[in-house]
Amino acid sequence: MKPDQTIRMPVIQTFDNIKRASEDLEAGIHKKRIQAEPTLPIYLKFTDVTYKVVIKGVTSTVEKEILNGIFGSVNPGEVLALMGPSGSGKTTLLSLLGGRVRGSTPGGSITYNDQPYSKFLKSRCQDTMIGSSFVRGVSGGERKRVCIGNEIIINPSLLFLDEPTSGLDSTTALRIVQILQDIAEGGKTVITTIHQPSSRLFHKFDKLILLGKGNLLYFGKASEAMVYFSSIGCSPLIAMNPAEFLLDLANGNINDVSVPSELEDRVQMGNSETETRNGKPSPAAVHEYLVGAYETRAADNEKKKLMIPTPIDEELKSKVYTSKREWGTSWWKQFSILFCRGLKERRHDYFSWLRITQVLAIAVILGLLWWQSDGNSPPNQQDQAGLLFFIAVFWGFFPVFTAIFTFPQERAMLNKERAADMYRLSAYFVARTTSDLPLDLLLPSLFLLVVYFMAGLRKSAGPFFLTMVTVFLCIVAAQGLGLAIGATLMDLKRATTLASVTVMTFMLAGGYFVAKVPVFISWLRYLSFNYHTYKLLLKVQYEHITDSINGVKIDSGLTEVSCLLAMVVGYRLLAYLSLRRTKL
Structure with a gap:
C-alpha cells in the first residue's frame, strides 16, 4: 500500500471513480465529494508496540528489534505523520497499524474503536495509460495522485500512505498533503510516513510520531514538537526547518543545536567513544538521552490519554464485527x-x-x-x-x-x-x-x-x-x-x-x-x-x-x-x- 509506488504489471486503471478522484485531486475541488459519503469513524490507538525479526545466519540465529514500545493514537479528522531517519521503523509501524505484516507477531496492543483488528475493517484517469517500467505513462506526481485516488474510491475510514510526497517538488508535495488534510476533514483517519518535509508541509500535520532506531522520541501534536524539544534543552541555534531539526536529532546530529546540560556533563565525565566523539556527545549518547527524556517527561501523560474510552457509542464500536461484509459494488x-x-x-x-x-x-x-x-x-x-x-x-x-x-x-x-x-x-x-x-x-x-x-x-x-x-x-x-x-x-x-x-x-x-x-x-x-x-x-x-x-x-x-x-x-x-x- 505505497501510494508512491505503482506496481509494474498493471499499466491501465479503468475505474470511473479513479478518473473523478484524480481530476478532483488535481483541481483541488474534491473536498465536498470526499465528505459527501459518511463512513464509520475509526479511532486508532496503539500502545507498547514491539516488533522483532529473526535473522538467520550461517551458524546462528539472531533476533533484531525493529520497534520498541511505540504508542500513539489518531482520531477521525486528523492526519498523523510518522517521521524518522531511514531504518527507524516508519514503514514497519505503518504496516503493523494497517494489519499487513505477516510472520512474526507484534507485541503490544493495536485497537480500532477499542477493538482488535478484524478482517471486516477492510471494506469495501479512466482510459489513461499509467505506465510501467517499459511503457511511458503519466508523470510521477500524477501517478501518486492516481494511487491515492485508487485507495479512496472504496471510501475507507482509515487511510495509510507510505511516503506519498517522496520525489515530488515542494508545490506538488504541498498539494498532496493538502489533499490528505481535506480527506481527514471528511471524517477519515489518515496516517502517513513522511521523509524530509518542507516547513510548510510539516505545519499541515495534526499529530507527529518521531522514531529513532525503533524507539519513540516524540508523540503528540506536531505544532508542539519544537516546544517539547526546547523544554529538554534541544533548540536550533540557527533558523531551521522544524522537520530538518527533528530528523537531525533522531540521527543523533547536534550540529547547530544547543546541547542539554545533562549531555554536556556526559561529555566532560565520559571517556568512552560511545559517550563522546570529537568532544561532542556521540549519536548513540544523543539517542539514549532523547529516549530517556521522553520516557520520563512526557510518555506517562500521553499513555494516560490512551486509556480514555473512544468517544463513540457501543453500536458503532461493534459494527465492524456484527455487520455483513460489504463490497463497493456488485x-x-x-x-x-x-x-x-x-x-x-x-x-x-x-x-x-x-x-x-x-x-x-x-x-x-x-x-x-x-x-x-x-x-x-x-x-x-x-x-x-x-x-x-x-x-x-x-x-x-x-x-x-x-x-x-x-x-x-x-x-x-x-x-x-x-x-x-x-x-x-x-x-x-x-x-x-x-x-x-x-x-x-x-x-x-x-x-x-x-x-x-x-x-x-x-x-x-x-x-x-x-x-x-x-x-x-x-x-x-x-x-x-x-x-x-x-x-x-x-x-x-x-x-x-x-x-x-x-x-x-x-x-x-x-x-x-x-x-x-x-x-x-x-x-x-x-x-x-x-x-x-x-x-x-x-x-x-x-x-x-x-x-x-x-x-x-x-x-x-x-x-x-x-x-x-x-x-x-x-x-x-x-x-x-x-x-x-x-x-x-
Missing part, C-alpha cells in the same frame, strides 16, 4: 470493470509487431513447405498429417508459456488491490481468464487464413471454421494448463521447467512420433490436448476419405471435444483453487 460490476481493464492492458502485448511478425512468419514458412499439398491420396495424407500435428503442437505450446506468466507477474498488483478489498478474487479470476479469449482468437485466425489456403487444405467454409474452432479449443485448454502451473508454483523458473516437461510429454505421448506407445504410458495421451486436437484436425480434413491415418482412428469426435472442454474447465478450476491458497 460482482458483475467488478467483473465487467476488470474485464475491460484486462482488454486494454493486454492488447498492447497481443498486437505487438514482434508477436504478429512471429505468427505470420511461421504461417508463411508452413504454407511454403506444404504449398498446395494434395490430401486425396494416402501418401499425401500422411504428409499433410505432419502439418496438422505441427498446428496442434504450436497452438498448444505457445499459449501455455504465455499464460504461465499471468499470476506470478500480477501477484504484486493483486496483493495490493486485494489487500484493500477492491474486488472479489473470483471476479478478478474470471475477468482475467476471459479477457484473453477475444484476443486469443485473432492471431490464430490470421495464422490459419495464411496456412490453410497456402497448404491446400479442404477449401470449403465448413472445414475451415471447424478447424478454427478446434484450434481455439486447444488454445483455451492449453491456457488453462499454463494458468494452473503458474498459480500453483508462483515462481517463473520452476513453472517454466514444469511446463516444458509436461508439454513435451504430452506431445511425445500423442502417438505421432511413436506408432505403438507402450501400454504403461499410453494413458498419458488422453490427458494431452495436443492428441485430442490432432485427432479432431484429422477428422475435419479426412473423415470423408478414410477411417484411419498413421494409425490414428477417426471417430465421431465427441470424446475429443468432451476431453478438451473438461480441460478448459478443470485446469482453470485448479488455477483458481491454487490462487485462493496462495498468500496474497
Whole structure:
C-alpha cells in the first residue's frame, strides 16, 4: 500500500471513480465529494508496540528489534505523520497499524474503536495509460495522485500512505498533503510516513510520531514538537526547518543545536567513544538521552490519554464485527470493470509487431513447405498429417508459456488491490481468464487464413471454421494448463521447467512420433490436448476419405471435444483453487 509506488504489471486503471478522484485531486475541488459519503469513524490507538525479526545466519540465529514500545493514537479528522531517519521503523509501524505484516507477531496492543483488528475493517484517469517500467505513462506526481485516488474510491475510514510526497517538488508535495488534510476533514483517519518535509508541509500535520532506531522520541501534536524539544534543552541555534531539526536529532546530529546540560556533563565525565566523539556527545549518547527524556517527561501523560474510552457509542464500536461484509459494488460490476481493464492492458502485448511478425512468419514458412499439398491420396495424407500435428503442437505450446506468466507477474498488483478489498478474487479470476479469449482468437485466425489456403487444405467454409474452432479449443485448454502451473508454483523458473516437461510429454505421448506407445504410458495421451486436437484436425480434413491415418482412428469426435472442454474447465478450476491458497 505505497501510494508512491505503482506496481509494474498493471499499466491501465479503468475505474470511473479513479478518473473523478484524480481530476478532483488535481483541481483541488474534491473536498465536498470526499465528505459527501459518511463512513464509520475509526479511532486508532496503539500502545507498547514491539516488533522483532529473526535473522538467520550461517551458524546462528539472531533476533533484531525493529520497534520498541511505540504508542500513539489518531482520531477521525486528523492526519498523523510518522517521521524518522531511514531504518527507524516508519514503514514497519505503518504496516503493523494497517494489519499487513505477516510472520512474526507484534507485541503490544493495536485497537480500532477499542477493538482488535478484524478482517471486516477492510471494506469495501479512466482510459489513461499509467505506465510501467517499459511503457511511458503519466508523470510521477500524477501517478501518486492516481494511487491515492485508487485507495479512496472504496471510501475507507482509515487511510495509510507510505511516503506519498517522496520525489515530488515542494508545490506538488504541498498539494498532496493538502489533499490528505481535506480527506481527514471528511471524517477519515489518515496516517502517513513522511521523509524530509518542507516547513510548510510539516505545519499541515495534526499529530507527529518521531522514531529513532525503533524507539519513540516524540508523540503528540506536531505544532508542539519544537516546544517539547526546547523544554529538554534541544533548540536550533540557527533558523531551521522544524522537520530538518527533528530528523537531525533522531540521527543523533547536534550540529547547530544547543546541547542539554545533562549531555554536556556526559561529555566532560565520559571517556568512552560511545559517550563522546570529537568532544561532542556521540549519536548513540544523543539517542539514549532523547529516549530517556521522553520516557520520563512526557510518555506517562500521553499513555494516560490512551486509556480514555473512544468517544463513540457501543453500536458503532461493534459494527465492524456484527455487520455483513460489504463490497463497493456488485460482482458483475467488478467483473465487467476488470474485464475491460484486462482488454486494454493486454492488447498492447497481443498486437505487438514482434508477436504478429512471429505468427505470420511461421504461417508463411508452413504454407511454403506444404504449398498446395494434395490430401486425396494416402501418401499425401500422411504428409499433410505432419502439418496438422505441427498446428496442434504450436497452438498448444505457445499459449501455455504465455499464460504461465499471468499470476506470478500480477501477484504484486493483486496483493495490493486485494489487500484493500477492491474486488472479489473470483471476479478478478474470471475477468482475467476471459479477457484473453477475444484476443486469443485473432492471431490464430490470421495464422490459419495464411496456412490453410497456402497448404491446400479442404477449401470449403465448413472445414475451415471447424478447424478454427478446434484450434481455439486447444488454445483455451492449453491456457488453462499454463494458468494452473503458474498459480500453483508462483515462481517463473520452476513453472517454466514444469511446463516444458509436461508439454513435451504430452506431445511425445500423442502417438505421432511413436506408432505403438507402450501400454504403461499410453494413458498419458488422453490427458494431452495436443492428441485430442490432432485427432479432431484429422477428422475435419479426412473423415470423408478414410477411417484411419498413421494409425490414428477417426471417430465421431465427441470424446475429443468432451476431453478438451473438461480441460478448459478443470485446469482453470485448479488455477483458481491454487490462487485462493496462495498468500496474497
